[in-house]
Amino acid sequence: MVSNTTRLSLGSILLFMFVACINENKIKIKAPKKNSLPDSCRYYAYDAGQIVSNLSCYNCHIRRGERLNNIPSFDELAAMDSLKLLNFVFTKKHNGNYSIKGAFKTSRMDTLSDCEIKSAIRYIRDYGRDISLPSQ
Amino acid sequence: MHISDNGSGELTLYGDFTITLKVLDLTTNGAPNLNSLMTFTQQVITSKLRGGGYKSGVIYFEYNSSTKSFNFRKNHTYSIRYNFNCGVNVIQINMLSQLKGNDFVLAVVDSIGHQFTDQYGKKHNSGGLAQRDGGPAVVSYNEWRKNKYIGVHEFFHTLGLGDIEDLSKKDRLMYHLGDNTSYNISDNERGDMMSFLMRNISDMTKGTYSYTNLNFNTLDLLRRFLKDTTNGFKYNKAKFR
Numbered sequence: 001m002v003s004n005t006t007r008l009s010l011g012s013i014l015l016f017m018f019v020a021c022i023n024e025n026k027i028k029i030k031a032p033k034k035n036s037l038p039d040s041c042r043y044y045a046y047d048a049g050q051i052v053s054n055l056s057c058y059n060c061h062i063r064r065g066e067r068l069n070n071i072p073s074f075d076e077l078a079a080m081d082s083l084k085l086l087n088f089v090f091t092k093k094h095n096g097n098y099s100i101k102g103a104f105k106t107s108r109m110d111t112l113s114d115c116e117i118k119s120a121i122r123y124i125r126d127y128g129r130d131i132s133l134p135s136q
Numbered sequence: 137m138h139i140s141d142n143g144s145g146e147l148t149l150y151g152d153f154t155i156t157l158k159v160l161d162l163t164t165n166g167a168p169n170l171n172s173l174m175t176f177t178q179q180v181i182t183s184k185l186r187g188g189g190y191k192s193g194v195i196y197f198e199y200n201s202s203t204k205s206f207n208f209r210k211n212h213t214y215s216i217r218y219n220f221n222c223g224v225n226v227i228q229i230n231m232l233s234q235l236k237g238n239d240f241v242l243a244v245v246d247s248i249g250h251q252f253t254d255q256y257g258k259k260h261n262s263g264g265l266a267q268r269d270g271g272p273a274v275v276s277y278n279e280w281r282k283n284k285y286i287g288v289h290e291f292f293h294t295l296g297l298g299d300i301e302d303l304s305k306k307d308r309l310m311y312h313l314g315d316n317t318s319y320n321i322s323d324n325e326r327g328d329m330m331s332f333l334m335r336n337i338s339d340m341t342k343g344t345y346s347y348t349n350l351n352f353n354t355l356d357l358l359r360r361f362l363k364d365t366t367n368g369f370k371y372n373k374a375k376f377r
Binding site: 063 | 208250262310312361367
């Protein structure tokens, strides 16, 4: 029983992680190490938003409420914890198409610095937090 | 709505949108200048969305212009021109029953107690507050009178844009530290808003579709937004029942 449940859970996770826009292989991005980021790595929501916008994430990861071609929506990404997000978005997924030799090398993800990756992850996570945007 | 492929990696998206922004006056003593502020807001939104948007390096699925459909097994990098005509209506509503499921809403309140600290460490009062990507927007009536662009700024958060604090970009409408030199929108920002409005490119191949602005319950979101004590909204609660 326990084994079946475990198998089922693993199957669901694998199925969930399988979906992405792209079909190729390998992307190598170093995971940001804890405490290794320079002090100058500050979070600027606008800049992080530009990273997400320029990578055209929203075209495949539709913002809320529906999946395109069974690709997780953006709010589903926001619900993932940071480590899972790092693996899902930057390390394992997109199958290398955004890398130096990938089909979309002009939008390379592996040129993002650790700080940019950290910022993009925070931006995605913040998406699910309904943070108020003020103006003077 | 339709898509045109020039065969050299550029898709042009054509279509007509009608955007309706519903303004809800929650001020205690009324807002005598509300009509002129709404007219101004409608004009500015219309002009800022005019001319379409442009985004390059957009990775999506390959478009087949003969079948007018996307191939979900093959990717392609495109430049996209958003050639949309956006009709904009900014209308006042007097009853909550006029606020339906996924409407865009701008509530006008007496004042906003919320303060924010910019990236330079300076504290500011908030003249407006919004939740991005389809969420409700709120402006303080007095601050709106002082800065007529606040209504547009907040609404553009609703359409997905973020705030700018870079001092070299004081000429941008989304710069939010109060000392703007102008109120420009970049092609990229326009493209982001068009992309938000369109939501899903592949839906465009299905002909005319009714845009449902995300699966939001605007009234419930606005209620929670107004009740959130960290926002410090002061308004006539009797008008929101």
